[in-house]
Amino acid sequence: MDIVYRxxxxxxxQEIALQQIMAHLDAIRKDMVILEKSEFANLRSENAKMKTELEQIQNRLLFTEQEKKLMEVRTEFQKKNADIESEAVETSKKIDIQVASLKTLLESLKLETVRYLAACIFTCLAIALGFYRFWK
Known part of the structure; x- marks a missing residue:
């Protein structure tokens, strides 16, 4: 009986042991909840960091694409600018040639006008001399 009684x-x-076990289980549950929350918080912060890094990478990628497009536009602009400058030089040369041609034409017309005036004056003098001889 002693053995069985022991x-x-x-x-x-038994109630005290049950309460101790329940308290121990509650403490373990609390620890589990805290661990889950801290683990979840860690995962959330890592996720936020990854999102930030991804946004930075996307911004850099967009910036690189914009730089590439800007370089293409700049190259195209420089090409068009060079074309316009060459056309302006050609137009300037054509204008200079036409101005020189007009100056030459003006000079030849001046010379013809001087000849015509000289011929008119000599003709008038010849007529005057003819009348002068005729009246004398």
Missing amino acids: DMVTGAH
Whole structure:
């Protein structure tokens, strides 16, 4: 009986052991919740960091694409600017040639006008001399 009695536990001891086990289980549950929350917080912060890094990479990628487009537009603009400048030089040369041609034409017309005036004056003098001889 002593042996059996030693192995047996009273209801009060059993209740105390049950309460201790329940308290221990509650502490373990609390620790689990805290671990889950901290783990979740860590995952959330890592996720936020990754999102930030991804946005930075996307911004850099967009910036690189914009730089590439800008370089293409700049090259096209420089090409068109060079074309316009060459056309302006050609137009300027044509204008210079036409101005020189007009100056030459003006000079030849001046010379013809001087010849015509000289011929008119000599003709008038010849007529005057003819009348002068005729009246004398």
